[in-house]
Amino acid sequence: MQYRKMGVRIPWEASALGFGCMRFPTKKILGFIKKVDEAEAIRILRYAIDNGVNYVDTAYGYHGGKSEVIVGKALQGGYRQKVHLVTKLPMWKVKVASDVEKFCREQLKKLQTDHLDVYLFHGLNKGRFQLVKELGLVFEMEKLKQMGLIEHFGFSFHDNFQVFKEIVDYHDWEACQIQWNYLDQDTQATTNGLEYAAGKGVAVVIMEPLKGGRLANPTAEVKAIFDNAPVQRTPVDWALQFVWNRPEVSLLLSGMSAFAQVKQNLEHASSSGAGKLSAGELDVLKQVSDVFRKAILIPCTACEYCMPCPSGVAIPRNFAILNSYSTHEDLKRAKKEYAKLAKSKDALNAAKDNGMAALCSKCMKCLEKCPQAIDIPGTLEKVNAVLGGTVPIEQAFPKED
C-alpha cells in the first residue's frame, strides 16, 4: 500500500485507497428487498484493513443509517486502532447549533468509538454553507475538538467551483472531500478546485473516482481506445491511476461492494503514485473522456441521496437504464429492463422503490437532494418517453453541440 500526506494540518498519512462505506455488499431477503450482507461487509472491510487500508469513510445516512453500525462492528477486535475513522454530520437534519454535538455523540455510539479522526460537514453546497455560517457551526466543530470527540474536521462538497472556493476561503480547513475523476475535471469542484484547496494546505479526499461505476463499463468505442493504448490496464485501473497521478490528491475513496473488487483495488493502489502517467497515457484518457461525454446523457452517480421517492420510483435505476441505452445503443434490451420495473402502485407493494419513471407524480421532493443538480422529474419524463414510448433518444436528449 502507498501512503500519502493529508495536507498540512493533519499529521498522519492516509492509505492511497480509502474504504467508502456507502456501497456495502447486499443480499436479497424474500427475493426482492435488498439488505446489507453484514457478515460479508465486515469481512471485506477487515480484509482491506489487514492489507494496508487505514482510512474508513462512512456517513450518518449511508445504507439508511446502517453503515455506521456495521462499521462499528467491523472495527471491534483491535481494528479501530488500525484506522482513521471518518464520518459526516447530516447537514439536512441540522436545525440549531447544538445539533452538531448531538449528532456527533449519536454517531460515536453507533460506531462504538470515543472519537472520530475526521468529522465532515456532509455535502456542503451553497445553501448548506449558508447554514454553516448562520449557525456558527465551525465554532461547534472546534468545541467537539476541545471535548476530544473529534481530532480534525472539514467538509464534503457538491456544487460548483465558485461555491467551493468561497468555502475553502472561509476557514483553515483540515480536509475536504470532492467528486473528481477524468470526466469531472470541469464540473463540481473541478480541477481548479482540487489545486486551489491543496494549495491552501487542505487534505483533498476524492470520492466517485469511477463516477458511480460508470467508468468501469466502457463502450465498444472506449474499449477500442484502451486496447490500442501504449499500456494495458483495466478501465477501473485507468480511472483510479488518473486520480492518484495528481500530487494534490491525498487519497481516493472506493465504495467497494465485493471481495474481488477490494483485492483488485488493493493491487491498483500498490502500483499508484503521483506523476506516474506519461503524456501518452493522459492522452488516452482524454480520448476516452471525449467518447464518454458524448454517450452519458444523465450524470447520475447512483448515490441514492434522492431516495426513497414517495411514489416508489427507482430513480437511479431508471437513469442507469437510459444511460446504458445511450452508451451501448441496445434499445431492445433497455426497453426490456425498463419493463421489468413496477408499472403501477399495486406492483410497488410487492417491489418497493422499484417503480418506473412513469410513476413520478412530480411532487418535487427529490429536487433539492441531487448533488449532481439533475432535474429529476423532468429527466424521468424524458426517460419514460424514450423507454416507455416511442420518442427517439436524440429528440428527448438533444446534443448540446
Ligand code: SF4
Ligand atoms: S418528483 Fe417524482 S421522482 Fe421526485 S420524489 Fe416526487 S415522485 Fe419521486
Ligand code: SF4
Ligand atoms: S438522481 Fe442525483 S441524487 Fe439521485 S441517485 Fe442520481 S445522482 Fe444521486
